[in-house]
Amino acid sequence: MPGSLAKSLEKKLKSIVGETGVILDRDRLLAYESDGLTAYRSLPMAVVFPRDTIEVSKVLGLLSKEDIPVVPRGAGTGLSGGALADDRSVMVATSLMNRILTIDSDNRIALVQPGVINADLTEAVSPFGLYYPPDPSSQSACTLGGNVAENSGGPHCLKYGVTSRYVIGITVVTYDGTISRFGGFGRELGGYDIVGLFVGSEGCFGIATEIEVCLLPKPEGAQTLLAIFDRLEDAGKAVTTIIADGLLPAALEIIDGPTIKAVEESIYAGGYPTDAEAALVIEFDGIKAGLSADIERTTVHCREANARDISTAESEKEREVLWQGRKKAFGAMGRIAPDLLVQDATVPRSTLPDVLRRISEIGQSYKLVVANVFHAGDGNLHPNILFDRSDPDEVERVELASKEIMAVCVEAGGTITGEHGVGLDKLSYMSLVHSREELEAMQVVKRVFDPKGNMNPGKVIPDLSEDFS
Amino acid sequence: MNSIAEFLANKLSKRQVVDGSHTEGWAVCNRFPHAVVSPDNETQVAQILSLASAEGWVCVPSGKGTWLKGGHPPKAVDVVINMANMDHVSAYEPDDLFITTETGLGLDILSRYALDRGQWLPFDPPGVKGGSIGATISTASAGSLQAGFGRPRDHILGVTLATGDGRLLRLGGKVVKNVAGFDLLKLAIGSWGTLGVLTSVTVRLHPAPVLDRTLLFQGTDVSSAARLANAISRSRASFAAVEMITSGEQEDKGIYSLPFVAVRILEPLPVAEEITRIICEQVHATPFMCLEGKDSQLIFDDIQTMENNAEMVLRLSLLPSKLSNLVERTKELRELVDPNVDRGIRMAAHASTGVLRIMIARLNRRKGWLEMLASSLSNLRYLLESEGGSMVISQGPPEIVEIVGARGKLGSVTELMRGLQKEFDPSSILAPERIIG
Numbered sequence: 001m002p003g004s005l006a007k008s009l010e011k012k013l014k015s016i017v018g019e020t021g022v023i024l025d026r027d028r029l030l031a032y033e034s035d036g037l038t039a040y041r042s043l044p045m046a047v048v049f050p051r052d053t054i055e056v057s058k059v060l061g062l063l064s065k066e067d068i069p070v071v072p073r074g075a076g077t078g079l080s081g082g083a084l085a086d087d088r089s090v091m092v093a094t095s096l097m098n099r100i101l102t103i104d105s106d107n108r109i110a111l112v113q114p115g116v117i118n119a120d121l122t123e124a125v126s127p128f129g130l131y132y133p134p135d136p137s138s139q140s141a142c143t144l145g146g147n148v149a150e151n152s153g154g155p156h157c158l159k160y161g162v163t164s165r166y167v168i169g170i171t172v173v174t175y176d177g178t179i180s181r182f183g184g185f186g187r188e189l190g191g192y193d194i195v196g197l198f199v200g201s202e203g204c205f206g207i208a209t210e211i212e213v214c215l216l217p218k219p220e221g222a223q224t225l226l227a228i229f230d231r232l233e234d235a236g237k238a239v240t241t242i243i244a245d246g247l248l249p250a251a252l253e254i255i256d257g258p259t260i261k262a263v264e265e266s267i268y269a270g271g272y273p274t275d276a277e278a279a280l281v282i283e284f285d286g287i288k289a290g291l292s293a294d295i296e297r298t299t300v301h302c303r304e305a306n307a308r309d310i311s312t313a314e315s316e317k318e319r320e321v322l323w324q325g326r327k328k329a330f331g332a333m334g335r336i337a338p339d340l341l342v343q344d345a346t347v348p349r350s351t352l353p354d355v356l357r358r359i360s361e362i363g364q365s366y367k368l369v370v371a372n373v374f375h376a377g378d379g380n381l382h383p384n385i386l387f388d389r390s391d392p393d394e395v396e397r398v399e400l401a402s403k404e405i406m407a408v409c410v411e412a413g414g415t416i417t418g419e420h421g422v423g424l425d426k427l428s429y430m431s432l433v434h435s436r437e438e439l440e441a442m443q444v445v446k447r448v449f450d451p452k453g454n455m456n457p458g459k460v461i462p463d464l465s466e467d468f469s
Numbered sequence: 470m471n472s473i474a475e476f477l478a479n480k481l482s483k484r485q486v487v488d489g490s491h492t493e494g495w496a497v498c499n500r501f502p503h504a505v506v507s508p509d510n511e512t513q514v515a516q517i518l519s520l521a522s523a524e525g526w527v528c529v530p531s532g533k534g535t536w537l538k539g540g541h542p543p544k545a546v547d548v549v550i551n552m553a554n555m556d557h558v559s560a561y562e563p564d565d566l567f568i569t570t571e572t573g574l575g576l577d578i579l580s581r582y583a584l585d586r587g588q589w590l591p592f593d594p595p596g597v598k599g600g601s602i603g604a605t606i607s608t609a610s611a612g613s614l615q616a617g618f619g620r621p622r623d624h625i626l627g628v629t630l631a632t633g634d635g636r637l638l639r640l641g642g643k644v645v646k647n648v649a650g651f652d653l654l655k656l657a658i659g660s661w662g663t664l665g666v667l668t669s670v671t672v673r674l675h676p677a678p679v680l681d682r683t684l685l686f687q688g689t690d691v692s693s694a695a696r697l698a699n700a701i702s703r704s705r706a707s708f709a710a711v712e713m714i715t716s717g718e719q720e721d722k723g724i725y726s727l728p729f730v731a732v733r734i735l736e737p738l739p740v741a742e743e744i745t746r747i748i749c750e751q752v753h754a755t756p757f758m759c760l761e762g763k764d765s766q767l768i769f770d771d772i773q774t775m776e777n778n779a780e781m782v783l784r785l786s787l788l789p790s791k792l793s794n795l796v797e798r799t800k801e802l803r804e805l806v807d808p809n810v811d812r813g814i815r816m817a818a819h820a821s822t823g824v825l826r827i828m829i830a831r832l833n834r835r836k837g838w839l840e841m842l843a844s845s846l847s848n849l850r851y852l853l854e855s856e857g858g859s860m861v862i863s864q865g866p867p868e869i870v871e872i873v874g875a876r877g878k879l880g881s882v883t884e885l886m887r888g889l890q891k892e893f894d895p896s897s898i899l900a901p902e903r904i905i906g
């Protein structure tokens with residue numbers, strides 16, 4: 001039945017999720033044509049909107065009987081082409097599964113449906129003095145289900161860790177409709193760490209329909225420092241020495257020259273000097289009594305790395321100004337080029353100066369603008385390549401440059417993705433970091449959850465019948 | 470030499486194999502292996518496993534051999550793979566805060582290695598301090614520091630796993646953020662050697678704390694101490710650990726005479742002062758003692774090693790807010806304790822996870838003890854599980870653990886776990902019953 005959903009199946013799906021819970025017409029399907037990585041596009045056969053675990057189970061049970069592939073989707077902000085379905089597949093969207101089921105402030109845990117927006121959870125637990133630490137820059141839009149699937153990070157994950165540290169239990173519906181529950185706070189269960197394994201599985205094992213997360217008390221205070229550098233490499237050096245000195249900022253982000261220019265030329269201008277090659281935004285949080293000492297030590301490191309200007313902020317308002325350039329970077333870049341390829345890789349921090357230099361050389365050799373804005377403290381790079389999709393020559397250069405950038409990161413001891421996942425986009429790079437045996441091991445693990453290979457097919461694991469070395 | 474030992478000695482070398490008649494020290498939950506083999510490198514580990522796979526020998530890995538009595542007993546053991554020879558540090562990058570080492574390295578040596586360079590490993594798994602890093606990861610053992618720093622899985626960047634059929638898989642890497650493919654690393658951590666033998670590990674290091682401070686608060690009885698521990702763990706102050714400790718009933722010496730709560734703070738002085746103030750203010754209590762440096766560490770060393778001489782160790786859990794209810798539930802266990810032994814029953818509770826450890830020095834072996842013990846433990850597990858909690862027998866007489874099970878039943882996910890295990894160990898030579906039951 002490729003390309004069209006048989007009437008009888010449509011009727012059955014609607015009997016589960018209601019008349020409005022199934023989208024079939026092309027115009028409305030267009031909204032589901034791609035995720036945040038718009039280079040990949042395809043229209044799903046249909047999009048279905050279940051409201052709870054039971055409905056997901058019934059929907060999957062039905063689709064699996066017909067052998068129809070399933071692609072889960074949260075908010076579609078993913079940057080690796082993960083939530084992409086072709087016309088033989090049905091997309092199961094979690095946007096109606098957006099309820100926070102319980103908040104247990106005594107035990108600092110919450111149980112949520114997967115369609116809850118990341119920032120909404122923090123807002124909901126805020127009256128209890130709590131928050132949910134992983135804070136992807138997309139947090140006002142992305143869902144917790146998407147975060148689980150991608151093991152998302154964010155600026156403050158340097159100190160607090162990424163999603164996998166906070167997910168303590170999940171309910172999963174696998175392709176045949178089976179509902180299983182794993183983990184949970186307050187108990188030590190036998191068996192393997194399936195929660196840990198599921199986090200980062202990119203929708204390939206099943207759909208997370210309920211997620212139990214732990215929360216932290218809001219830090220008492222925060223201080224932010226903005227350091228401006230004439231050379232990007234110097235900013236990279238400052239990052240290395242700050243971390244090597246035993247300082248642990250909550251966030252340590254780099255914004256490079258092209259990004260600063262983009263921001264300053266946009267409505268988000270925050271007063272960063274446009275002739276600078278880099279700015280570091282460094283934030284410390286925690287008990288107020290300790291913050292000034294950390295800021296002072298950090299200032300010394302920045303000075304020693306030739307920072308030309310350093311400013312600090314304590315009040316919420318002042319801090320927002322210093323963060324402006326970082327937070328609005330993606331929005332601003334969208335205004336100076338029609339297309340943007342957000343790359344993602346992690347390298348050991350000490351290699352940052354060298355890797356940044358080599359990325360800049362790659363950009364120059366392909367005549368491309370590469371703008372870096374990234375989680376420097378974690379060594380998690382985002383070299384963003386600005387381009388115009390309508391120019392085939394430029395598209396080809398973007399592809400070649402991306403490939404070289406990935407190779408440089410791997411050569412430096414790093415990996416091909418730190419937080420955006422493999423999806424479709426990084427399939428061809430998987431062999432740079434994994435042996436065939438390791439990829440086969442991933443494949444068999446997927447098969448245990450999804451024997452038919454119909455959960456988000458074609459993602460994460462490259463075609464192993466191809467020859468690669 | 471028996472045939473297994475001989476076979477292995479021929480493949481490797483005589484020096485690396487201990488014959489069955491000398492393997493008492495290597496009994497796994499009282500099961501004596503036919504041979505103990507000590508590989509020198511990961512290739513040999515893989516070689517041993519593929520041989521065992523072909524021959525159908527059941528293998529159990531061992532680090533320093535200090536906790537082979539722990540966990541669920543394997544049905545049988547043919548070969549113990551002793552990792553003690555594999556204790557080399559292969560990479561240490563202080564600027565990048567990571568270290569890669571073979572897994573036979575003792576945690577004490579690893580910690581000293583890092584501390585000498587101003588760095589630190591926030592691992593304090595229960596047991597002797599010289600247990601291996603490999604065993605810590607393989608059993609996912611976490612001590613009181615997990616309150617402030619997370620579990621071992623949060624610090625492991627990568628491992629090499631030799632699977633049951635002798636493949637060498639490198640899982641994870643050496644960078645702190647890595648989502649290149651499914652997270653098989655998490656699967657390996659806590660797998661109790663049933664998916665393979667961990668041969669090397671890359672661990673994330675932390676800056677060594679500049680100050681070690683412990684506040685001791687007195688509880689008037691166990692329940693009030695549990696409530697106090699819970700209240701402290703919910704304060705907004707950041708601490709490294711909060712433990713509620715009882716000593717053993719017969720005892721009456723010094724600070725151990727009543728239950729107490731130990732709060733560890735690993736922050737610079739001004740922050741430690743502020744945290745101390747916040748805690749005291751929020752729980753309306755004053756510590757009866759404030760220890761620093763070595764004295765502070767000693768308290769937590771004791772908490773770490775208090776399981777060592779116990780005949781039975783249980784881990785009970787409910788949500789942290791129910792810690793005092795959980796403590797109440799343990800009253801019945803007192804009947805199982807040999808009253809003639811000093812420190813008959815001790816308790817230690819991780820206030821932030823709600824896990825209560827019960828250490829029974831010696832079991833009361835009166836007539837019918839086995840049945841009574843099995844039924845008490847099964848009842849306790851049933852009660853806790855029905856409230857969303859759990860009971861784990863961390864160590865105990867194998868005959869009991871076999872009847873009751875080290876952990877509760879996996880239920881509907883058993884098949885999935887089995888399926889995963891089979892993929893890593895197709896010939897089932899890695900004693901899957903240790904984790905799947």
Ligand SMILES: Cc1cc2nc3c(=O)[nH]c(=O)nc-3n(C[C@H](O)[C@H](O)[C@H](O)COP(=O)(O)OP(=O)(O)OC[C@H]3O[C@@H](n4cnc5c(N)ncnc54)[C@H](O)[C@@H]3O)c2cc1C
Binds near residue numbers: 143147155330
């Ligand atoms: C401007 C911008 C900034 C960003 N910044 C960051 C950042 O700082 N850090 C970071 O890590 N990422 C960042 N991202 C990437 C993205 O926001 C994250 O990957 C996010 O977690 C995706 O969530 P989503 O709800 O949009 O998921 P989607 O894009 O809808 O889906 C992503 C993947 O998750 C799967 N999935 C979704 N829901 C479920 C479910 N319930 N069960 C199983 N699988 C599911 C999908 O199949 C897909 O494979 C950014 C993206 C943008 C556009």
